[in-house]
Amino acid sequence: MSVDARAAPVLTMSPERVTMRERIVAGVPWAGWIVLAILLAIPALGGGRYLVYLGTLIALQAALATSLNIVMGYAGQFAMSHSAFYGIGAYASAILVTSVGLPFWGAVPIAMACAGVLAAVIGYPALRYTGGVHLALITFAFGELARLVAANWDMLTGGPMGMRVMYTPGSLFGLELGSAKGLYALAAGMLLVCLLVTEVIQRSRFGRGLVAVREDETLAAFLGVNVVGYKVAAYVISSMLAAMVGCAYAPIMNFISPDLLSAHETISLIGVLILGGIGTIAGPIIGTLLFFGIPEMLRVARLYRLVVLGVVIVLVALFMPKGIAGVLRDRVERWKRGLR
Amino acid sequence: MDLIQTLLDGLMVGGLYATVAIGVTLVFGIMGILNFAHGQMVMLGAYTAFFVVSAGLGFWPALLIGMVAMGALGLVLERVVFRHTLGDHMQGLTASLGVIMVVENLAAAAFTHDPRTFEPPLPGSFQIVGLTLSSQRMLVLVLVVVLVVACHLFLQKTRIGKAIRAMGQNRTGAALVGIQTTQVTAVVFVLGSAMAGAAGVLYGSLFAITPYMAAAPLMKGFILTVLGGLGSVPGAVLAGFLLGVAESLGSRYLSASFRDGYGFMLLIIALLYFRRGLFGHRGKVRV
Numbered sequence: 001m002s003v004d005a006r007a008a009p010v011l012t013m014s015p016e017r018v019t020m021r022e023r024i025v026a027g028v029p030w031a032g033w034i035v036l037a038i039l040l041a042i043p044a045l046g047g048g049r050y051l052v053y054l055g056t057l058i059a060l061q062a063a064l065a066t067s068l069n070i071v072m073g074y075a076g077q078f079a080m081s082h083s084a085f086y087g088i089g090a091y092a093s094a095i096l097v098t099s100v101g102l103p104f105w106g107a108v109p110i111a112m113a114c115a116g117v118l119a120a121v122i123g124y125p126a127l128r129y130t131g132g133v134h135l136a137l138i139t140f141a142f143g144e145l146a147r148l149v150a151a152n153w154d155m156l157t158g159g160p161m162g163m164r165v166m167y168t169p170g171s172l173f174g175l176e177l178g179s180a181k182g183l184y185a186l187a188a189g190m191l192l193v194c195l196l197v198t199e200v201i202q203r204s205r206f207g208r209g210l211v212a213v214r215e216d217e218t219l220a221a222f223l224g225v226n227v228v229g230y231k232v233a234a235y236v237i238s239s240m241l242a243a244m245v246g247c248a249y250a251p252i253m254n255f256i257s258p259d260l261l262s263a264h265e266t267i268s269l270i271g272v273l274i275l276g277g278i279g280t281i282a283g284p285i286i287g288t289l290l291f292f293g294i295p296e297m298l299r300v301a302r303l304y305r306l307v308v309l310g311v312v313i314v315l316v317a318l319f320m321p322k323g324i325a326g327v328l329r330d331r332v333e334r335w336k337r338g339l340r
Numbered sequence: 341m342d343l344i345q346t347l348l349d350g351l352m353v354g355g356l357y358a359t360v361a362i363g364v365t366l367v368f369g370i371m372g373i374l375n376f377a378h379g380q381m382v383m384l385g386a387y388t389a390f391f392v393v394s395a396g397l398g399f400w401p402a403l404l405i406g407m408v409a410m411g412a413l414g415l416v417l418e419r420v421v422f423r424h425t426l427g428d429h430m431q432g433l434t435a436s437l438g439v440i441m442v443v444e445n446l447a448a449a450a451f452t453h454d455p456r457t458f459e460p461p462l463p464g465s466f467q468i469v470g471l472t473l474s475s476q477r478m479l480v481l482v483l484v485v486v487l488v489v490a491c492h493l494f495l496q497k498t499r500i501g502k503a504i505r506a507m508g509q510n511r512t513g514a515a516l517v518g519i520q521t522t523q524v525t526a527v528v529f530v531l532g533s534a535m536a537g538a539a540g541v542l543y544g545s546l547f548a549i550t551p552y553m554a555a556a557p558l559m560k561g562f563i564l565t566v567l568g569g570l571g572s573v574p575g576a577v578l579a580g581f582l583l584g585v586a587e588s589l590g591s592r593y594l595s596a597s598f599r600d601g602y603g604f605m606l607l608i609i610a611l612l613y614f615r616r617g618l619f620g621h622r623g624k625v626r627v
Contacts, residue, residue, distance in 0.1 A: 134611050137607060137611055138607075138608055138611050140559070141563070141604035141605075141608050142608065144559075144601075145601055148601045151597070152595075152598055263559070264555065267376070268437070270433065271434055271437040271438075274433075274434040275434070304445070304449070307442050307445045307446055307449075309438075309441055310438040310442035310443075311438065311442060312438070313435070313438030314435050314438035314442070316434070317425065317434035317435040318424050321428065
């Protein structure tokens with residue numbers, strides 16, 4: 001990101017020490033992946049029903065936050081329709097499985113394709129101009145329209161009362177996914193897929209183009225980046241991943257309702273992203289852990305837990321606007337350069 | 341007759357939207373603070389009115405107390421939180437998400453989830469040229485018009501109103517010619533919050549009050565602010581009335597359960613084809 005202006009003292013450091021520090025810093029992402037692996041293993045190996053259930057919810061939310069991070073964190077586009085695509089994925093897969101009779105793993109790609117087409121149709125006109133507040137409002141309006149359609153199309157969606165889902169995902173590669181731990185594996189798998197896509201994007205030319213678009217659209221266009229194409233592609237990928245996570249939501253919760261599509265879900269996801277650190281791989285996961293972890297740790301009445309969480313969010317927003325992962329990254333970067 | 345009645349109904353609802361939208365226009369459109377907690381002010385204003393009316397003080401003191409109390413709360417929020425997030429929309433948005441969680445859950449704990457209503461000052465209805473009109477709704481419409489005109493005159497005629505508009509055009513330029521920008525920001529926040537409080541009192545006199553009532557008026561306020569052209573008070577007001585009429589016509593003649601959808605369709609069309617809003621001059625504003 002931005003070049004640290006105080007990098008000058010690097011020149012005075014002895015060369016060996018710098019390489020040593022650089023080597024340690026290069027290991028930080030690997031340490032992060034190991035921590036994630038341990039965290040994911042805890043509910044899978046030991047742990048009672050409650051821990052497995054909580055782990056499933058957190059993995060699902062973290063997957064959703066990670067997928068939103070692609071369009072918001074890397075491309076810098078304020079898309080408010082994320083929960084709508086999450087809900088569209090859940091509804092589309094549930095309808096395909098129960099009414100059409102497709103197997104779960106056959107319904108997932110179709111639901112994702114539907115979401116991708118919808119995202120392209122809504123995203124292209126909205127992103128053709130500089131996105132900004134207009135994109136936020138168009139995607140917000142689209143999301144609310146989708147919610148209203150879900151609430152009013154009684155025949156297909158069961159109307160405002162929601163619909164009950166009574167199927168389990170079939171086994172994949174010999175892995176049985178019907179049990180509680182199987183559903184946990186499904187949610188964790190979704191998280192890993194989203195992380196993998198983000199990692200690939202971050203390392204690719206496409207990802208660097210997105211960051212260029214986020215930092216300065218005009219300059220990016222000058223450098224030969226297809227600004228509109230990149231923005232639409234980020235929006236479509238992000239929305240398709242949201243739909244994929246939504247497919248997992250239906251059998252895990254056994255129940256979907258139009259509330260799933262409401263913009264409040266997107267807004268709290270944005271809160272998660274900013275809390276954790278927007279535009280970083282670890283940020284969405286840290287944010288989700290805090291968002292769900294703080295309320296779980298505090299064994300007081302539910303309402304007061306959320307009050308404490310609200311205070312934490314305000315404090316983070318005021319004192320670490322880059323989010324927790326962003327602050328950590330800056331600290332590590334400065335340490336590498338021999339600054340305290 | 342039916343059509344006129346529907347139109348009047350739409351104007352009344354639109355007036356409520358416009359009152360919220362003025363507050364959002366001032367705080368977001370002019371100051372650039374993305375404060376989603378604005379809806380919570382509407383909710384708290386409605387509760388203030390409920391408790392004042394229940395204490396036997398009547399509607400008019402409730403309107404005044406609601407506006408003053410929300411203005412004071414706005415001042416506190418501006419001093420403690422939002423003055424530190426100026427110029428960074430994302431930061432303001434996150435901070436306001438935190439404020440929403442605090443306010444909404446404290447309100448739910450203190451006031452319980454039960455929907456509340458209070459006795460409006462003018463119950464019943466009256467007949468005029470074959471139309472049956474609810475007295476309270478007409479009173480709300482009149483009050484909204486008074487508030488809107490007062491706000492407009494304040495911005496156009498007074499010294500501080502001119503300072504606010506100058507800051508909306510160019511913050512640095514305004515500071516250069518000697519405007520105390522921090523103080524004016526506080527005034528704008530107080531004014532916007534007081535308008536939200538007034539909208540809350542008027543909402544409460546017509547609809548049920550719950551701790552979660554804030555979302556719909558807030559979202560419509562933001563939509564109208566953009567539809568009207570960012571930072572334009574007359575634009576936001578006109579857009580508010582238009583949205584109210586569109587919703588009311590749509591739910592009367594098409595489908596009532598899709599009521600909120602008409603506004604969103606209007607919004608999408610407007611954003612794609614009339615990108616500067618009704619009275620806006622600057623087409624390109626970024627979040």
